[in-house]
Amino acid sequence: GQQLNQSPQSMFIQEGEDVSMNCTSSSIFNTWLWYKQDPGEGPVLLIALYKAGELTSNGRLTAQFGITRKDSFLNISASIPSDVGIYFCAGPRDSNYQLIWGAGTKLIIKP
Amino acid sequence: KAGVTQTPRYLIKTRGQQVTLSCSPISGHRSVSWYQQTPGQGLQFLFEYFSETQRNKGNFPGRFSGRQFSNSRSEMNVSTLELGDSALYLCASSGGDTQYFGPGTRLTVL
Numbered sequence: 524g525q526q527l528n529q530s531p532q533s534m535f536i537q538e539g540e541d542v543s544m545n546c547t548s549s550s551i552f553n554t555w556l557w558y559k560q561d562p563g564e565g566p567v568l569l570i571a572l573y574k575a576g577e578l579t580s581n582g583r584l585t586a587q588f589g590i591t592r593k594d595s596f597l598n599i600s601a602s603i604p605s606d607v608g609i610y611f612c613a614g615p616r617d618s619n620y621q622l623i624w625g626a627g628t629k630l631i632i633k634p
Numbered sequence: 635k636a637g638v639t640q641t642p643r644y645l646i647k648t649r650g651q652q653v654t655l656s657c658s659p660i661s662g663h664r665s666v667s668w669y670q671q672t673p674g675q676g677l678q679f680l681f682e683y684f685s686e687t688q689r690n691k692g693n694f695p696g697r698f699s700g701r702q703f704s705n706s707r708s709e710m711n712v713s714t715l716e717l718g719d720s721a722l723y724l725c726a727s728s729g730g731d732t733q734y735f736g737p738g739t740r741l742t743v744l
Contacts, residue, residue, distance in 0.1 A: 554731045563722070563738070565724050566735050567735070613733075621679065624676055
């Protein structure tokens with residue numbers, strides 16, 4: 524069945540560093556979504572991608588929809604403490620509207 | 635537009651009890667999905683309702699059930715609570731491919 528493989532599982536970075544994470548699938552997706560979850564809260568949509576090759580920015584965040592439609596990347600530039608949290612990728616399952624979710628990338632900023 | 639609201643935010647129950655959680659979606663959204671999230675885990679899909687009908691279902695036991703009302707508000711019920719049911723329960727509403735989440739209900743089972 525469709526699955527999303529998200530990597531890395533966790534990242535320890537210094538404040539000010541750039542961050543890159545990705546999501547891959549063996550199946551084609553027509554939409555890629557990136558969410559961020561703060562502890563104890565619901566995930567918040569960061570970026571939605573709808574077209575192969577699309578590159579979209581939201582402030583310091585940039586996400587790309589891979590050309591093969593089987594992957595997506597999220598980059599965060601010049602990380603700051605409030606970037607800490609779990610980042611999830613998601614995409615809709617074929618034809619039944621249910622979202623498939625990656626396992627998440629936990630971002631931790633070293634003091 | 636108001637966001638997704640969930641009530642209550644926190645709940646403490648004992649084993650064997652039952653619980654009902656409520657979710658009000660974004661106005662105009664007809665789809666409501668429920669997820670369970672345990673500490674350090676990803677989102678485990680419970681079920682999705684659309685126009686008062688369950689459209690998708692995850693792999694959870696029958697103790698987990700839900701319903702949706704004509705105004706798209708949804709409830710989920712867990713009967714005969716077990717310790718392992720302690721989790722953050724998230725509701726998400728959707729008008730298309732994108733889901734918008736509520737703040738969650740933190741359920742603790744003692």
